[in-house]
Amino acid sequence: MIIVIVAVGIIGSMAATMLFQGADIFVKETNRQGFVSEARSAFWRLMRETQGQSSSADFILSDQNSLYVKNGKGDLKDFQTSSPDQFNFRLGTGSYNSLSNSLGYSQSNGFTFYNNNFNVVSPSSGGLNVAQAKTVHLSKLDLTFINDMDTLSLTSFVYPHNFRFGSKMSYHD
Amino acid sequence: MKNIQGNAKGFTLIEIMVSLILLTLSFMVFLQALNTGKTVRANSELRTVQSVILNSMENQIRARGYDENNAAPWSSSLGKDSGETAINHFDDIDDFHQYAINEVSEHPAFGISVAVTYVSASSGFHTPQSNQTDYKSIMVKVTHKTLSAMTDTMIISPGL
Numbered sequence: 001m002i003i004v005i006v007a008v009g010i011i012g013s014m015a016a017t018m019l020f021q022g023a024d025i026f027v028k029e030t031n032r033q034g035f036v037s038e039a040r041s042a043f044w045r046l047m048r049e050t051q052g053q054s055s056s057a058d059f060i061l062s063d064q065n066s067l068y069v070k071n072g073k074g075d076l077k078d079f080q081t082s083s084p085d086q087f088n089f090r091l092g093t094g095s096y097n098s099l100s101n102s103l104g105y106s107q108s109n110g111f112t113f114y115n116n117n118f119n120v121v122s123p124s125s126g127g128l129n130v131a132q133a134k135t136v137h138l139s140k141l142d143l144t145f146i147n148d149m150d151t152l153s154l155t156s157f158v159y160p161h162n163f164r165f166g167s168k169m170s171y172h173d
Numbered sequence: 174m175k176n177i178q179g180n181a182k183g184f185t186l187i188e189i190m191v192s193l194i195l196l197t198l199s200f201m202v203f204l205q206a207l208n209t210g211k212t213v214r215a216n217s218e219l220r221t222v223q224s225v226i227l228n229s230m231e232n233q234i235r236a237r238g239y240d241e242n243n244a245a246p247w248s249s250s251l252g253k254d255s256g257e258t259a260i261n262h263f264d265d266i267d268d269f270h271q272y273a274i275n276e277v278s279e280h281p282a283f284g285i286s287v288a289v290t291y292v293s294a295s296s297g298f299h300t301p302q303s304n305q306t307d308y309k310s311i312m313v314k315v316t317h318k319t320l321s322a323m324t325d326t327m328i329i330s331p332g333l
Contacts, residue, residue: 003186004186004189007186007189007190007193008189008193011190011193011194011196011197012193014197015193015196015197015200018197018200018201018203018204019200019203021204022200022203022204022207025204025207025208025211026207029207029210029211029214032214033214036214036217036218036221040221043225047228117261118236118260118261118262118263119261137236138232138233138236152218152221152222153279153280154221154222154225155225155229155279156225156226156228156229156232157229157230157232157233157236158232159232159233159235159236163236164235
């Protein structure tokens, strides 16, 4: 009788431990998968919208924490990073929508702009002015996403498609 | 009465141990499945980083002009020109020819290599041409220490 109880206890506790570990791994992996998916889709949206920038002048007001783009249809869109962990998107002048609340604000370099000599264009106070924005040739997006102990850094240069065709002419309006 | 007592004696030690061992084995299979899922998830994350690096490199290349010369004849030799010691000195696409990074600074497990060749429409853009043409084929490869490489090829002409 005692042998049975001891044997059941040992094997039962082993089974319970395995079940606990399995459940723990499952929960952590599900959370991790959600975090990676969120970071990936947020960064992809940022890259895609930046690719659609129609004119370099539309980078006006952009700085390290803000990126303004206007597509070929004239839709204004902007992305904002803010402390401690927000990465937001806004269409037009409406309210901001959260793309991610896992942003590592202090670990992210945000948005950087380069002229056609590939030197950094430093935004003046209040963001890029018209003259500065017109010189932007290439942009760099650098965001780090953090969730508990997990970190995902995504960095990409973006050269908008339209820049290769030159500026929009009056007859395009 | 005797039969009832015989049926009510319960499980034997062997029966209980066998059932618990089977239960434990099924948990091990469950853990193995979770571990496989974890590996797939990790690879997915690495592929995301790999594709972002590839996209970044391609955008840097596309931001350059077609050639050092503003019009044909285009450069006969592909590769960096004199004085172009850093990537921010590169001013045309073929400066990236044989450009290589063993360890990307933000992600040391990844490496990049680029190869540029002239191609022609008549050969379907597949065959490298020894003479200058109006099309350059740029192959960007992003390698990883454990994953397979990710490769993409762009065809760029002076007008695009």
